[in-house]
Amino acid sequence: MARRLPVFLLFCILLLSLASGCARVQPWQREDLSDPIMIFDENPIEKGIREHPLDYREGSSGGTGSQSGGCGCG
Amino acid sequence: MKRRIVRFLSCAMICVNAGAQKIHEKAPDFSGTSPDGKTVRLSEYAGKAVLVDFWASWCGPCRQEMPFLIGQYAANKDRGFAVIGVNVDKDAKNLSKFLAGLDVKPDFPIIHDPQSKICPLYGLEGMPTSVLIDRKGIVRFRHVGFKPETQDVLIREIDALIAEK
Numbered sequence: 001m002a003r004r005l006p007v008f009l010l011f012c013i014l015l016l017s018l019a020s021g022c023a024r025v026q027p028w029q030r031e032d033l034s035d036p037i038m039i040f041d042e043n044p045i046e047k048g049i050r051e052h053p054l055d056y057r058e059g060s061s062g063g064t065g066s067q068s069g070g071c072g073c074g
Numbered sequence: 075m076k077r078r079i080v081r082f083l084s085c086a087m088i089c090v091n092a093g094a095q096k097i098h099e100k101a102p103d104f105s106g107t108s109p110d111g112k113t114v115r116l117s118e119y120a121g122k123a124v125l126v127d128f129w130a131s132w133c134g135p136c137r138q139e140m141p142f143l144i145g146q147y148a149a150n151k152d153r154g155f156a157v158i159g160v161n162v163d164k165d166a167k168n169l170s171k172f173l174a175g176l177d178v179k180p181d182f183p184i185i186h187d188p189q190s191k192i193c194p195l196y197g198l199e200g201m202p203t204s205v206l207i208d209r210k211g212i213v214r215f216r217h218v219g220f221k222p223e224t225q226d227v228l229i230r231e232i233d234a235l236i237a238e239k
Contacts, residue, residue, distance in 0.1 A: 027201045028162040028190040034132045 097214060101126075101207045102195040106185030109166055114158060114183040121209055122156045123235035125228075128193060129202040130162045131172035136202040139220040140176065146232060147182045153236045154209070159184035160192050162201075204228065208235050 025033065032038075041047040054060065101124075105115035116124065127143055129136035147157045161184055163169045169186055173179060185192070196205055200218040206228075208214045215231045217224055 026190075026193070027198045027203075028128070028130070028193040030201070031130065031132050031162075031164055 097216060099213055101205070101211050101213045104160075104185075104192045104195060106160065106187050106192060108183050109169060109186050112183070114185050116158065116207075117211075119156045119158070120211060122154045123209055123232065123238070124156045124158060124207040125232065126158050126160060126196070126205045126207065127202055128160045128162065128196070128198055128205075131168045132163065133201040135220040137172065139202055139204075140180065141178065142220075142225055142228075143182070144176075144178050144180050146229070147180070150232060150236060151182075155232060155236050157182035161186050162188070162190045162193060164188050206231055206235060209238055 036042060101116065103115065103117045105113060108114055116126070125143070125146070127139070129139065131137065143157055143159070147155070157180075159180065159182065161169050163186070166186055166188070169184075173184075187193070196203065196216075198218075202218075202220055204215075204217045204220075205213055206215040214235060217228065
């Protein structure tokens with residue numbers, strides 16, 4: 001029984017990896033993903049207006065990807 | 075026991091990598107139909123250096139690459155060089171619209187492959203993918219993506235394949 005345990009564990013790990021819900025989207029299947037509707041922040045001006053007060057209220061400047069120290073002085 | 079596990083993992087790794095088509099191997103033959111209804115087959119270009127380009131109109135670098143391919147084909151078609159475009163747009167209208175917007179139209183064959191049956195043969199990892207096949211039908215070079223600096227490399231490789239007899 002003890003000898004079979006590693007095999008059983010290996011089998012369980014493999015089974016779990018196969019049972020995941022992730023699927024690889026092949027390069028030629030990315031047509032829908034490349035649609036402009038999939039862009040989160042299509043309008044950079046609108047994004048700036050929306051994020052500026054949020055950054056300083058929450059002290060999260062830089063948290064959404066911009067480069068800043070988070071001191072609120074930038 | 076250890077040997078059995080190693081054997082099993084080796085087999086699993088081989089299976090995972092089985093899809094990727096490698097260089098220095100025979101280029102898988104394929105055929106398809108161009109938007110104007112003509113049948114295009116890779117094996118018909120035997121004896122020529124062939125660049126097979128997998129592209130789509132929704133892919134930015136593919137759009138940038140097209141004028142370069144048109145120029146290379148025009149410059150080298152009389153030296154034994156051919157280009158075959160494999161377009162994977164789901165809708166042929168998008169392909170036609172993109173081609174209509176080009177200043178210089180491609181005069182090399184383009185296969186419209188909306189179900190992407192050809193792509194898995196070449197194990198693509200990104201778009202566009204340019205596969206360079208020598209006169210003997212062997213895949214010699216492949217490039218994923220297109221950047222301005224890729225052009226010089228491609229030109230050198232195309233010249234090298236054309237020079238081979």
